[in-house]
Amino acid sequence: MKKFLFFLLTTALLSQPKLEDGYVVFKIYAPEAKKVAIAGDFNGWNRNDFLTRDENGFWTGKFKIKPGLYQYKFIVDDKWITDPGNPVRVENFNRTDYNSVFVLSYDWKILLQSEPDARANLEDIYPKTNKIYLNIIWHQHQPSYIDPERDELRGPWVRTHGTKDYYDMASILEKYPDVHVTINLTSSLLLQIEEFYVKRLKPYVNLERNRVDAKRYFKDGVRIDPWIDLMLKNSEEFTEVDFGYLYKNSWNCFSVSEVVLDRFPEYKALKEKNPNEYSISDIRKIKFFFYLANFDPDFLNGKVKLPNGLIVDLTDLIERREGKYYLKKEITEDDCNRIVAETFKVMSSIIPVHKKLMYDFKTRKGQIEIITTPFYHPILPLIYDTDVARICQPFDKLPQRFSYPDDAYMQVKKAVDYYHKIFGRKPLGMWPAEGAVSEQVVSIFVKNGIRWIATDEKVLSNSDPKGLPFYFPYRVDEDTIKGNNNENGSLLIVFRDTHLSDAIGFVYQNYDPEVAADDFIRYVLSFAPEDSSEERLISVILDGENAWEWYRKDEDGKGFLNALYRKLSKLYKEGQIVTVTMSEWIYGNPDRGIKSHPIIEHTEIEPLWAGSWINANFDTWIGEEEENLAWEYLLYVRQDMEKLNVKSPKNFESPKPGTKRYYELKAWESIYSAEGSDWFWWYGEDQTGLGGDEPFDEGFRTHLINVYKFLQKAGYKVETPEFLNNSILRLR
Template identity: 75%
Template sequence: MFYIFFLIFFFTLPLFSQPSFENGYVVFKFFAPEANSVAIAGDFNGWRKDDLLTKDDNGNWYGKFKIKPGLYQYKFIVDGRWMLDPANPVKVENFNKTDFNSVFVLSYDWKILLQSEPDAKPNPEDIYPKTNRIYLNIIWHQHQPSYLDPEKDQLQGPWVRTHGTKDYYDMASMLENYPDIHVTINLTSSLLYQLDEYYVKRLKPYFDPKRNRIDTKRYFKDGVKIDPWIDLMLKDSEEFTDFELGYVYKNSWNCFSVSEVVMSRFPEYEQLKNKDPKHYTPEDIRKIKFFFYLANFDPDFLNGKVKLANGFEVDITDIIQKKGDKYYLKREITEDDCNRIVAETYKILSAIVPIHKKLMYDPVKKTGQIEVITTPFYHPILPLIYDTDIAKICQPMDNLPERFSYPEDADAQVKKSIAYYQKIFGRKPLGMWPAEGAVAEQIISVFVRNGIKWIATDEKVLARSKPENQPFYYPYSVDEDTVYGNKDEAKSLLIVFRDTRLSDAIGFTYQNYEPEVAADDFIRYVLSFAPENPFEERLITVILDGENAWEWYRKDEDGKAFLNALYRKLSKLHKNGQIITVTLSEWIYGNPMRGVKAHKITSHQELEPLWPGSWINANFDTWIGEEEENLAWEYLSKVRKDVEKLKIQRPNPFLDLPKSGTKEYFEYKAWESLYSAEGSDWFWWYGKDQTALGGDEPFDVGFRTHLINVYKFLQKAGYNVNVPEFLLKSILK
C-alpha cells in the first residue's frame, strides 16, 4: 500500500514542489500515509536521524527548520529506510561517493533554488555588505596513522612522505603571504614521529647538498630502512624483482595510488596506468615510480623555484612543464632523476617543522600566525580507550564488544603526545584536537590534569549536550567537577564546536566549484552569522583535514586557488574589522595588537554533561558497533589483558628510549606496539561504513602486525609468551 501512495506522490510533483520557504522557515513535506515515522536528516541539522516530521490527517508529513542561506544536502528516513526527496529532481553524490543525496540552495534573498551549485557569485573586488565583527577559528588537521612495522623497523606506507611534499609544507608556508590571517594547525604526534625519525633523520646522513643527490651506495650498504618506495627510487629499475614490482603496480598500495583527479593532470602517468602491465618496459617502470613522487608534489614545486624555510631551494622545472592544466615531462627520465627526486623530497620534508616554528604563534609575545596543537599520540578514540561502555549512551541500540576500559592508557596517550610536542617545539601545547573530535564527560579530567586548556569537536555533539541545542557560534566551558556550576579555572577546559556545514563544504562540496565562487560562498555564509549587537562576540569554528580534500578539487589544482582566494578575501575583511581570524590561545589570553580581548574559560556557558560522540554522527559508530569493528576491539582487549597479567612496567613517556637490546627496551617496544594498535585508523576501515581507495586489507594487516609485535617484543624481553593464533587470521569478512 505504501508504494501505491508513493507512486501517486511521485506523479503529482508539481503540487508538492519542495522544499519551500515560508515565514522564515524552510519547510519540507513528504506524502506517506502508511508510514509509521518519517524523519529528515541533512546538513542543516547535523544529519540527525531523530528529527521526526509531523503527520496530518491526509497522510502528509511536515517539518520546518530555521537555517542560514547556503547549499544543503538531505534525505528522508521513512520507517528506517533512507530515501531521496521524490519532489526534488536535483541530487548529488554523497560525501563517501557511495550514494546520492537530494540538494537545494537557500539563496541570500531567501529563495529556494533547486540546484547543486552555491548561490554565491564571484566578487573579484571582494565587496560585501557591512556587518558587525565576527571571529573565525580555522583549524587544519594534519594526521597520518603509524605505518611502522617495529620488527622490520620500516614504514609500510608512503603517505607521510606523499602528504609531506604535497600538503604539510605549503599549508603553512602560504600564510606568509597573508600576515593578517591566523589559523591553527594540528600536527599529530604519530605524523611528526614518522616524519622526523624516519624521513628526516634517516635520509640526512646520505643527502649531499652540493650534488643534490642521495649517496645510494652508502644508503644500501648501511641497510637503511625508511619506506619501500624510497628503496624503489634508489634502485635501478632494470634490477627489479617481483618483490619490487609489487610496490610499483601489484600491491594494494602501489605507484598508482593517487586520486583520479590528480592522475588526470599527468596524461603520461595516466597512459601508463591504462597500459597492460605485461607490456611494461624498464623505461615505463622508471617513469611510473618517478610520477608517483611527482604527482605528490605541491603545484608550487612543479611550477617554479621555491625557497624553503630551512634555506634549501627546490626547482624541478628542468624536468616538468605545464601546458594548460596538464603536466608533461620535458625529457626521458633517468635513474639519476629518480635519485634527485628523493633529494628534493628530503629538502621539503626537512623544512616542514621549521616552517611551523617560523610562523608559530607565541601567546606570551603575541607574535606569529599559527597555533600548533596536537592529538593524543597514536590518534586513539580516547573515550573508547577510557571505557568502551561509554558508547552505550550514544549508541543504545548497537551491539558492543566486551568492555575495554583502560583510563591509564588514555592518560598515557595524552602524556606521550605532550612530551613529544615539547621535544619538537620546545614548549607544551595549549590545545588538543581529540582524534576524530571524539569527546565525553569522562575524559575531561585527562586533558585538564595534563595542562590542556582547550579542545574541539563537532556541533552535533553540542546539540545533544546539556543544556541542549545551544548555538554553535559561542565557545563553552567543561570541567572535571561533577557538580554543575562549580567553576574553577584550573579544572576547566574551553571547548568549541565546528560548523558542520562550512567544514564539510570545504572538504566535500567546494571540490566541484570554481575557486572564487567557493571562497565567496564561504565568506557570505560566515558574514550571515555576524551579530546585530556590536558588543556581542561570536566565534565560528571550521575544522577539517588539511590534506585529503585538495586532491579531489576538480576545478582547482590542489585547492590552491580556493585557499588563496579565501585568505585574500579574509585579509580585506580583517582590515574592515568584519571577520577576525583568531586562534584559541588568542581568544583565551587575548591579543590587544589585533583587538582580541582575553576570555576566562569559566566566563563561558558551562556544559554538563558533555555528550559522548565524535564529528561523525555525534557517536562512535564508525569505530565500534559493527561486526568487524567489535572483533577488532576483542583482539585488542585480549592482547591488553595478556600485557596486564605480566605486570610489565609502563614506560615513562618523559624519558628517552631505553638502551637498545635491553629488557627495558623490548618492554618499551611492546608498549609502543600496543599503543599503536589503540589508534583510531584501524577501526575506521573495519565494517561497511568506510572503504579505503586501495582496499581495507593493508589496514587490517597493520593492526594485527602491531598486536603480533607486542608478543614478539615480549619474547625478546624474556617473557614466555606465544603469538595467539587468532591474530594470524584476517578480521575482514
C-alpha cells in the same frame, strides 16, 4: 503520450538518489532500454555496474558508499545521460559536458547542491556587518605506519602528503599576515616525519649535488619506506617484491585520486597500459610520477625557497600546458635519485616552517597556533571505557568491555611530552582524535595542562543544557573541582560548524575557487551579530590534506585557499571577520583588537555528551561486527600484558637497546599504536579505503603480533595467538 507523462511524473517524484537501509539507491525509468548501468566517482567510473529492471520499466541499483561528494551518470544502451531524477549537475572535469552530483553527508543524508551562480566576485563586495570571529583549524594526521620489527614504514602516505600538503598549508600563510589559523600536527605524524624522513635520509643527501648516495644507503641497510628504496634502486634490478610496490599491491605507485591522475596524461596512460607490456622506461616513469604527482603545484610551477634557504625547482623536468603536466625529458635513474633529494628538502622543512610562523600567546607574535592530538590518534573515550558507547549507541551490540584509563592518560601525556621536545613548549590545545569526547576524559586533558579542545556541533546539541548556539565556546569542569570556580580545573571547548567544514571537504571541490571562497565568506557573515557588543566565534575544522586532491576545478585547492585568505585579509582590515586562534581568544591579543576571554567566564556544559564529529557517536569505530572483533583482539592482547605484569611506561624512557626494558617499551608502543582510531575506521561497511581495507587490517594485526614478538625478546614466556594471523576482514 501516456508513457511520456508517466516518465515526467515518476522522475519528478524520484528526487534521487535516496538513502535506504544504509545503501544509496539510484533509479531511472527506461522501459525500452535493453541494459542500464551507472558510473561515477563511487565506483571508479566503472561502466559495468548494471542496474536491475522491474516489471514497470524502472531500473534500480544500490551501493554502499562512504560519505563524500560524488559525480555520476547513467549509461542507457551505451548512451551516457545525466540523471533525470536529479536536478543538480556540474561541469565534468574536462568542462565538455555535465554530470549529475550529490553529497552523502557524515550524518547520512543525501544533499543535492549545485554550484552557485558562477561569477567570480573579484571585487569582494559584501554587506557591512558587525565583527565576527573565525577559528580555522586544519587537522594534519597520518596513523603510525611503523612496523617496529622491520623498523620501517609500511605506507608512503606521510611522505606523499608531506610534499603535497604539510609544507604548503603552513607556508601559504606568509602571504597573508593578517590571517591567523590553527594547525593540528599529530604526534604520530611528527614522529614519522622527523625520525624516518629527516634523520634517516639526512646522512645520505648531498645538498650541493642534490642527490642521494644510494650505494652507501643500501650498504648501511637504511629503512624508511619501500618506495624510497624503489626510487634509489635501478629499475632493471627490480624483483617481484619491488613490482608489488610498483603496481601489484593494494598500495602502489598508482595510488592517487582520479582527479590527480587526470592532470598527468602520461601517468594515466601508464596506468591504463597492460603491465605485461611495461618497458624499463615505463617502470622508471611509473615510480617517478608517483613522487612527482604528490608534489604541491608550487613546486611544479616554479622555484620555491624553503626556510633554510634551499631551493626546490622541478621546472626542468615538467611543464604545464592547458592545466595538465607533461614531462620535458626522458626520465633517468639519476632523475629518480634527485627526486628523493628534493623530497628530503621539503620534508626537512615542514617543522621549521611551522616553527617560523608559530603563534606565541605571551609575545603575541606569529600566525599559527600549533596543537596536537593524543599520541597514536585513539578514540580516547573508548580507550578509557568502550561501554561509554552505550550512551550514544544504545541499540548497537558492543564488544566485551575494554577499559584502560591509564592507556588513555599515557596517549595524552606522550603527545604533550613529544610536542614539548619538538617545539620547546607545551601545547595549550588539542584536537581529540575524531573530535571524540566524553565527561570521563576531561580530567585527562586538564591534568596534562590542556586548556582547550574541539569537537562537533552535534555533540553540543546533545549535551546539557539543550539549545546552546554552536557559535560560542563553552566550559567543562573536571569532576573533582565542580563548583570551585577553579580556572585550572576547567577546559574550554569549541564546536565545529558542520555545514561549513563539510563544504570545504566535499562541496567546494566542484566550484570555481573564487565562487567557493565567496560562498564561504557570505555564510560566515550571515552569523555576524546584530548587536555590536555581542561576540560570536565560528569554528571550521577539517583535514588539511585529503580534500584538496579531489578539487576538480582547482589544482590542489590552491585557488580556493588563496582566494579565501585574500578575502579574509580584506575583511579583517574592514573589521568584519577576525581570524583568531584559541590562545588569542582565551588570553587576548590587544594588537589585533582581541580581548581576553578567561575560561571560567564561559557557560558551563554539564554533562558533556559522549560522541565524535561523526553522528555525535562512535559508530564508525565500534558497533559493527568487524569493528567489535578488532576490539576483542585488542582486549585479548592487552589482558595478556596485564597477566604478565609488564611494567608500563611513566614517561619517555631511553633504555639501552637490546635490554629487557627496551623490548618492554617496544611492546607498549605496539599496543598504543594498535589503539589508534584509524584501524577501526576502515573496519565495517561504513568506510572503504582507496586501495582497499586490507592494508589497514594487516597493519592493525601487525602491531598486535609485534607485542608478543617484543615480549618474547624481553624474556617473557608467551606465545603469539594464532588468530592474529587471520584477517578480520575474512572472518566476518
